[in-house]
Amino acid sequence: MAHLLITGGTGFIGQRLCKLTLAAGHRISVFSRRPAQQVTRICGASVAVISDLHQIPHLPAIDAVINLAGEPIMEGRWSTARKQILRNSRIDFTRHLLDTLAKCSSRPRALINGSAIGYYGDCGDKECIESSSAGTGFAAQLCRDWEAEAQTASTLGMRVCCVRIGVVLDRDGGALQRMLPAFRLGAGGTLGSGQQWFSWIHRDDLCHLILYLQQQKECRGAFNGSTPHPVRNAEFTRILAQQLHRPAVLKTPAAALKLLLGESASLLLDSQRVIPTATLASGFQFQYPELPMALDAILKK
Numbered sequence: 670m671a672h673l674l675i676t677g678g679t680g681f682i683g684q685r686l687c688k689l690t691l692a693a694g695h696r697i698s699v700f701s702r703r704p705a706q707q708v709t710r711i712c713g714a715s716v717a718v719i720s721d722l723h724q725i726p727h728l729p730a731i732d733a734v735i736n737l738a739g740e741p742i743m744e745g746r747w748s749t750a751r752k753q754i755l756r757n758s759r760i761d762f763t764r765h766l767l768d769t770l771a772k773c774s775s776r777p778r779a780l781i782n783g784s785a786i787g788y789y790g791d792c793g794d795k796e797c798i799e800s801s802s803a804g805t806g807f808a809a810q811l812c813r814d815w816e817a818e819a820q821t822a823s824t825l826g827m828r829v830c831c832v833r834i835g836v837v838l839d840r841d842g843g844a845l846q847r848m849l850p851a852f853r854l855g856a857g858g859t860l861g862s863g864q865q866w867f868s869w870i871h872r873d874d875l876c877h878l879i880l881y882l883q884q885q886k887e888c889r890g891a892f893n894g895s896t897p898h899p900v901r902n903a904e905f906t907r908i909l910a911q912q913l914h915r916p917a918v919l920k921t922p923a924a925a926l927k928l929l930l931g932e933s934a935s936l937l938l939d940s941q942r943v944i945p946t947a948t949l950a951s952g953f954q955f956q957y958p959e960l961p962m963a964l965d966a967i968l969k970k
């Protein structure tokens with residue numbers, strides 16, 4: 670049985686991760702800004718809750734830290750102030766977390782840190798693998814700086830894995846939850862040209878990947894957390910509409926999205942054709958590698 674410290678445990682990814690971790694027989698401590706009662710309701714009754722990073726040295730020895738904390742990137746326009754909040758909640762938070770871990774008499778052996786495929790920027794039709802260079806733009810810089818901060822844990826003797834997470838799909842959160850109402854009404858459609866690549870992952874596959882990387886002692890560095898079969902936005906739209914037995918003929922022009930969302934429209938319009946080369950080479954197997962089977966499993970739940 671391992672003891673994992675999870676930050677962001679109450680989030681869309683974190684809450685499923687907590688359930689799978691507890692089901693695998695591990696012990697969890699969750700850092701959260703919320704009342705402990707709310708955290709145990711979301712993450713599981715047996716979870717230990719800390720609300721201050723300074724409590725970490727007083728916890729029983731931690732085997733690994735899974736760091737997913739970060740303010741939601743899709744909420745609101747990216748004003749200068751909002752950008753600072755997005756950066757602080759990831760980069761500064763990770764620095765404080767590592768400063769505290771440095772004070773522990775017995776340090777965790779591994780840090781599994783969040784990142785995103787936004788790391789690669791807007792790549793058109795080019796395939797992005799873990800060794801591809803970082804792109805440009807706010808999201809790319811954010812991911813790059815977050816990963817760089819996380820990597821400093823190696824100076825504490827910790828093994829570091831950064832998971833470049835694709836668009837996480839499940840029904841009760843994330844991008845799909847936002848899309849489903851319109852698609853169910855037959856008002857779904859393509860975004861921009863529809864030609865941009867959409868790299869996605871089923872939420873269960875992502876959580877299993879995080880736990881797999883925590884267990885595989887030889888894994889370190891960047892791992893793409895998206896399936897080997899990305900699709901174009903138009904293909905995603907067609908498959909989702911087909912599964913819901915609804916038409917999806919509307920097109921939202923890129924200019925309208927940019928007007929509405931400003932710079933953050935890049936999250937919907939940038940093209941990222943991500944291939945999880947290092948993830949597959951590590952021996953990880955996706956349970957839902959293809960979009961139709963993933964959506965079928967999600968929508969039937």
Ligand SMILES: NC(=O)c1ccc[n+]([C@@H]2O[C@H](COP(=O)([O-])OP(=O)(O)OC[C@H]3O[C@@H](n4cnc5c(N)ncnc54)[C@H](OP(=O)(O)O)[C@@H]3O)[C@@H](O)[C@H]2O)c1
Nearest residue numbers: 677679680681682683701702738739740758785834836837
């Ligand atoms: N979902 C996706 O499709 C996706 C794709 C790529 C990357 N990611 C990244 O993966 C991570 C987790 O994603 P998610 O979808 O689970 O996010 P989420 O549902 O928005 O949850 C974020 C979590 O971060 C914590 N948090 C937020 N602001 C914080 C702050 N200032 N200080 C400390 N903790 C803070 C929250 O914890 P409390 O409220 O309990 O304190 C919450 O549990 C995020 O960094 C996200 O950018 C997600």
